[in-house]
Amino acid sequence: MNASEYFRAKLQFEIDVMDVADAVPGSLVVVDTRRQSSWDHGHIPGAVHMPTARIPELAAVLVPPGSRVVVYSWGPGCNGSTFAALAFAELGYSVKEMIGGIEYWIRNGLPVETVSGAHAERPDPLVTAEPVIRPYS
Incomplete structure (x- = not known):
């Protein structure tokens, strides 16, 4: 595999934080794959909590077949x-x-x-060039 093939393949399996935020x-x-204490500390609104070790047991119950899944830690x-991505891939x-995680x-x-409830911090100017204003609901 050459560099071009590698990066093209890599982009098929990663998604940027802002692309997730902007998704329909x-x-x-x-899916938040972290442990319970991390989930309780804060998670993406609307995310499903499924620690990695429980994916084989819970995926079919919490994620409808045919869904496009995004995992983060x-x-x-x-x-x-x-x-977690490997576990979901192995389940089909x-x-x-999501690169960068929470x-x-x-x-x-x-x-x-x-x-x-939901809250947001001030954007880090080293990460984003524009202020991001998102509704909490």
């Missing part, structure tokens, strides 16, 4: 979403890994949901 509602099933320093799902979701100023 309901077109993707976004903490961030670039964590490969949990890679393991169309799956992409860390870059938050750094882009996108909303995060907790038990107290």
Whole structure:
């Protein structure tokens, strides 16, 4: 495989944080693959919580067949979403890994949901050049 083939293939299996944020509602099933305490700390509004180890058991129950799945974990320093993407792929799902994870979701100023509701932080100017304003609902 040459460099061009590698990068073309890589782009088929990754999705950018902003592409997930801009996706048509309901077109993707976004899955948070982190542990319960991380989910409770904050997650993408509307995401499904499914820790990686439970994907084989829960995928068919929580994700309709034929769904386009996007998985995420903490961030670039964590490969949990890679393991989760592999698990979904082995179950036959169309799956992409959200690069940057929730860390870059938050750094882009996108909303995060907790038990107290949704909130967003100020965008990190090192990550996004434009202010991002997203509704919380």
